[in-house]
Amino acid sequence: MADHELEKLLSRVALGDRAAFAQLYQRTNGKLYAVCLRILHDKEEAEDALQDSYVKVWRYAERYAATRAAPLTWMIAITRNLAIDRLRARRAPGAALDAAEAVADSAMRPDEKAMAKGEASRLVGCLKEIGEPHGRLVRIAYFGGVTYAALAEREGVPLGTLKSRMRRALAALRECLLR
Amino acid sequence: MSVSETDTEAMEYALGLMDPEERRAFQADLLDDPDLADAVWEAEELLAPLAVALSDRKPSARVLKRIEERLFVSGDTAAPARRPRSMPTRTGLAAWRSTASLFFTTTVAACAVIAVLFARPEMVLGPPQVVERVVEVEVPTPPTAQLVAGLPATGDVVVLVRVSGENEITVTAWPSEGPIDHELWLVPADGDPQSLGLIAKSGQRTNTLPPTVADQLASGATLAVTVEPVGGSPTGQPTGDVVVTGTLTQI
Numbered sequence: 001m002a003d004h005e006l007e008k009l010l011s012r013v014a015l016g017d018r019a020a021f022a023q024l025y026q027r028t029n030g031k032l033y034a035v036c037l038r039i040l041h042d043k044e045e046a047e048d049a050l051q052d053s054y055v056k057v058w059r060y061a062e063r064y065a066a067t068r069a070a071p072l073t074w075m076i077a078i079t080r081n082l083a084i085d086r087l088r089a090r091r092a093p094g095a096a097l098d099a100a101e102a103v104a105d106s107a108m109r110p111d112e113k114a115m116a117k118g119e120a121s122r123l124v125g126c127l128k129e130i131g132e133p134h135g136r137l138v139r140i141a142y143f144g145g146v147t148y149a150a151l152a153e154r155e156g157v158p159l160g161t162l163k164s165r166m167r168r169a170l171a172a173l174r175e176c177l178l179r
Numbered sequence: 180m181s182v183s184e185t186d187t188e189a190m191e192y193a194l195g196l197m198d199p200e201e202r203r204a205f206q207a208d209l210l211d212d213p214d215l216a217d218a219v220w221e222a223e224e225l226l227a228p229l230a231v232a233l234s235d236r237k238p239s240a241r242v243l244k245r246i247e248e249r250l251f252v253s254g255d256t257a258a259p260a261r262r263p264r265s266m267p268t269r270t271g272l273a274a275w276r277s278t279a280s281l282f283f284t285t286t287v288a289a290c291a292v293i294a295v296l297f298a299r300p301e302m303v304l305g306p307p308q309v310v311e312r313v314v315e316v317e318v319p320t321p322p323t324a325q326l327v328a329g330l331p332a333t334g335d336v337v338v339l340v341r342v343s344g345e346n347e348i349t350v351t352a353w354p355s356e357g358p359i360d361h362e363l364w365l366v367p368a369d370g371d372p373q374s375l376g377l378i379a380k381s382g383q384r385t386n387t388l389p390p391t392v393a394d395q396l397a398s399g400a401t402l403a404v405t406v407e408p409v410g411g412s413p414t415g416q417p418t419g420d421v422v423v424t425g426t427l428t429q430i
Contacts, residue, residue, distance in 0.1 A: 018247075029238060030236060031230070031235055033236045033242075038233055051249070058246075063416075069220040072227070076223075081408065085357075085359060088358050141194040146195070174183075174225065
């Protein structure tokens with residue numbers, strides 16, 4: 001659904017419009033549920049996280065306008081953070097990283113639909129450009145919320161080294177994306 | 180800080196890579212700096228294609244039903260509140276009481292028995308069901324008048340809050356697992372909740388409150404605790420769900 005239509009729905013939701021909220025749900029639940037599933041790998045947990053996300057969207061809809069994010073980006077950020085909190089709270093730290101890595105590995109084969117969309121193919125290209133393991137670590141972090149400390153331990157690299165490498169990689173990623 | 184450093188930090192923050200101290204410092208900066216918030220949203224925007232590229236998946240039909248039940252049934256008003264919605268408004272004392280013992284790590288000579296309000300803690304999922312009881316607890320108190328509150332964290336743990344005459348607030352610990360933080364808020368009758376800081380996971384914490392916040396703390400003031408990301412709310416307002424509330428009482 002087009003951004004401006006989602007924005008209109010969000011502003012109506014901010015005013016308490018339940019019908020607009022139901023419409024917003026219909027148009028976005030597919031994507032947000034996919035995010036929850038990708039992070040949590042469990043239908044029940046993912047549905048719980050999805051519920052929490054929409055409750056949060058309802059409660060904080062009026063705050064959306066203050067951000068300059070696209071409406072779906074805003075909702076994805078809410079959803080992703082909630083799902084990652086849930087992942088961290090319910091599993092041992094090592095397991096969260098394992099799950100995130102499994103996700104990242106499967107995400108290395110972008111599906112065809114994604115490649116067709118300009119932004120996604122650009123991001124995939126830029127993630128390749130910054131090289132391994134940085135591209136993979138960005139995906140892991142995005143879907144798994146793992147910290148530098150956890151990554152450094154996992155990769156067997158000193159924390160300081162990992163941080164400085166990742167920071168350079170992130171700067172390069174941003175530069176590539178905004179090119 | 181150069182522009183590119185800020186933007187890289189914003190990306191680290193969006194990716195959750197920062198350790199708790201860095202995150203906390205960044206969030207403190209976020210409160211004052213709208214440009215920094217913009218940078219974070221820009222980072223989210225740049226990374227969003229990772230999420231958008233996922234194929235849509237279909238949740239079961241009951242999800243919407245449950246969302247609507249949570250939001251629109253059980254007496255909530257239709258409009259989204261400007262403060263966390265699960266904040267109960269009744270804070271009266273109930274008729275029955277039971278005794279509870281608790282552990283409060285401070286060395287003080289005198290002990291006093293005070294009545295505190297207990298609300299049943301509700302974790303994330305259900306609508307708030309506040310059960311109010313009066314419980315007598317033994318709390319060591321210094322001689323000068325104090326504002327105190329007792330907030331039940333888990334079955335055995337009660338978080339105690341004490342505000343001294345010198346605008347110092349002491350909060351006991353809420354042990355918890357995982358990278359979440361519990362944040363304490365003052366909820367004024369009107370206006371936005373004010374953060375009273377994070378609750379430590381062990382030991383206790385004493386902070387000095389700025390006068391503007393301390394002035395609003397009075398007997399009868401409502402306190403609330405929300406579950407936030409590590410480092411507390413990134414926005415300066417509660418972002419997580421309320422897990423317990425209580426009222427400050429003069430002793």
